[in-house]
Amino acid sequence: MSFRAGMADTEKKKESNIVLALDFPFEKPENRKNLFSRAEQLLRAVHPYVCAVKFNHHLVLPLGTFDGVNKLVKTANDLGLMTIMDCKVNDIGATNQVIAEYYYAAGFDALIANPFIGWEEGLKPIFDIATRLGRGVILLIYMSHKAAGEGYGQTILDPETGEKLPQYVSFAKKALKHGADGAIVGATYPEKIREVHEILGEKVPIYSPGIGAQGGTAQAALAAGATYLIVGREITLAQKPAETAKRIRDFANPPNGGQPNSFHNHLLT
Numbered sequence: 001m002s003f004r005a006g007m008a009d010t011e012k013k014k015e016s017n018i019v020l021a022l023d024f025p026f027e028k029p030e031n032r033k034n035l036f037s038r039a040e041q042l043l044r045a046v047h048p049y050v051c052a053v054k055f056n057h058h059l060v061l062p063l064g065t066f067d068g069v070n071k072l073v074k075t076a077n078d079l080g081l082m083t084i085m086d087c088k089v090n091d092i093g094a095t096n097q098v099i100a101e102y103y104y105a106a107g108f109d110a111l112i113a114n115p116f117i118g119w120e121e122g123l124k125p126i127f128d129i130a131t132r133l134g135r136g137v138i139l140l141i142y143m144s145h146k147a148a149g150e151g152y153g154q155t156i157l158d159p160e161t162g163e164k165l166p167q168y169v170s171f172a173k174k175a176l177k178h179g180a181d182g183a184i185v186g187a188t189y190p191e192k193i194r195e196v197h198e199i200l201g202e203k204v205p206i207y208s209p210g211i212g213a214q215g216g217t218a219q220a221a222l223a224a225g226a227t228y229l230i231v232g233r234e235i236t237l238a239q240k241p242a243e244t245a246k247r248i249r250d251f252a253n254p255p256n257g258g259q260p261n262s263f264h265n266h267l268l269t
């Protein structure tokens with residue numbers, strides 16, 4: 001099953017479009033066993049309310065890819081979840097290929113790449129490996145942080161048509177052209193989600209990070225066209241992570257496919 005089909009299937013089974021960002025603050029390297037246990041416990045507690053887990057350097061750096069994170073990836077799979085590596089691949093093609101091969105070998109279903117590197121000797125080797133292994137590639141389109149506009153929001157000249165357009169619009173068109181499995185647009189910029197959704201339609205699902213801790217809301221992201229919500233610290237640092245994850249899941253996935261309910265909360269609305 002392709003990554004996209006796997007996500008859709010898991011979303012249906014779990015009745016959740018929430019992607020857990022399994023991120024924790026810095027721990028002294030000598031405490032990494034505790035970090036592993038904390039991550040594993042949180043994953044087991046929260047898994048009924050999410051459809052996928054997104055890993056980042058927060059765990060790959062202290063735990064390592066093949067004797068730490070791969071075990072968590074396996075646990076996530078055993079719990080019926082999809083896994084995404086948020087490595088924002090951003091190098092030359094030959095290096096990208098090796099990065100992708102290692103992360104896919106560790107069991108990840110998809111990885112995130114940065115389209116600033118372009119296609120030939122940039123993204124292409126990643127897409128080639130992903131196609132060969134039946135895995136996914138998700139592209140950054142507009143990031144969630146304050147300075148995102150400095151790069152993703154620049155006005156560029158389309159080399160093919162000579163027309164002026166915003167960088168993120170060009171990236172969204174390329175995501176469609178290259179058959180990306182997902183497009184990332186920050187929940188902190190719902191108007192950008194709307195614009196990108198108009199380009200992508202239902203062909204490439206939008207993944208939206210930046211909810212809660214970064215100031216974005218689930219309601220605005222969903223209303224603008226996001227399919228999946230990526231949530232990290234609001235869940236991982238919560239007093240009661242499972243209850244928080246359930247609350248976000250229940251808000252974003254109302255019964256009978258209705259509109260997100262009107263429960264008011266800084267994080268949701």
Ligand code: XMP
Nearest residue numbers: 021056112143144184209213214231232233
């Ligand atoms: P929080 O704690 O803010 O964590 O919910 C968000 C997670 O998502 C990552 N992040 C992004 N990843 N494009 C990405 O690929 C983005 O625009 C983006 N914004 C946040 C962040 O590193 C953390 O893991």
